[in-house]
Amino acid sequence: MEQTKTASEKLAERKARLLDLHKKRQEARTDNHQEVVAEDARKKLPKNWEARKRQAEWIMADDKAREEAQAAGKDYERLKLLEVSAIDADRIDKKKKRKDNPDLGFSTYEAQTARQYSRLVKTMPARDMAKYEKQKEELGEDFYGGPNSTLHSRTKDTPGAINNMVKDLEQQIERRKKYSRRRIYNDDADVDFINERNSKFNKKLDRFYSEHTAEIKQNLERGTAI
DSSP states (O other): OOOOHHHHHHHHHHHHHHHHHHHHHHHHHHHHHHHHOOOOHHSSSSHHHHHHHHHHHHHHHHHHHHHHHEEEEEEHHHHHHTSSSSHHHHHHHHHEEEEEOOHHHHHHHHHHHHHHHHHHTTOOOOOOHHHHHHHHHHGGGGGOOOOTTOOOTTTTOHHHHHHHHHHHHHHHHHHHHHHOOOOOOOSSOOOOOSSSHHHHHHHHHHHHHHHHHHHHHHHHHHHHOO
16 A cells, blocks of 8 residues: 655655746747747848758859869769750750840840841951051041041942842841731631720630630520520
8 A cells, every 4th residue: 555645745746847847848938939039030031042052052062073073083074964864955955045045036126136236246257457457557547437537439348248248138038038927816716806905805704714615605606505
């Protein structure tokens, strides 16, 4: 038979349990405070912090792998290519081509003019400094141009420059033949609008509800709707 605990022993047990609860409460309070501080610090970070962190980690890992490859006497770029699949390689190549030619079509006349200017500059031959100095000496002050300069009869285009201009114009004509005028309306489409605003509204309705009303529309057209 267990001995009955005295009042002092019961009091000691209660104090021990109270002390343990107090310690747990303090630990929970400390953990909550640390989590609040950490959350506040995360909120103060930039929105792209996670992406920047991943990029920094990738750069560090890449530098480490490069150093290890150099220490082993291996070509790091070749090792990287061995780990890239054919699909990823094709995607990377297409992305680089888009960067080399970001303007993939007509946007504005200013952009088109700048694009043509860049294309013509790339096809220009290397500068002939001897010819440059000779022309500069022949024209004198008129070489730089001015309000009273007249160069109409003092300069003459070379046959090669004329041929290049003709060739470029012929290429432009050939490219224009391949273009087709973008039509605003489809001539074969059903006319179910009375003006431009109504046409846009009908297109919006068709985009959201066409799959639900296709059967009703067909029945109305056939005259079999109930």
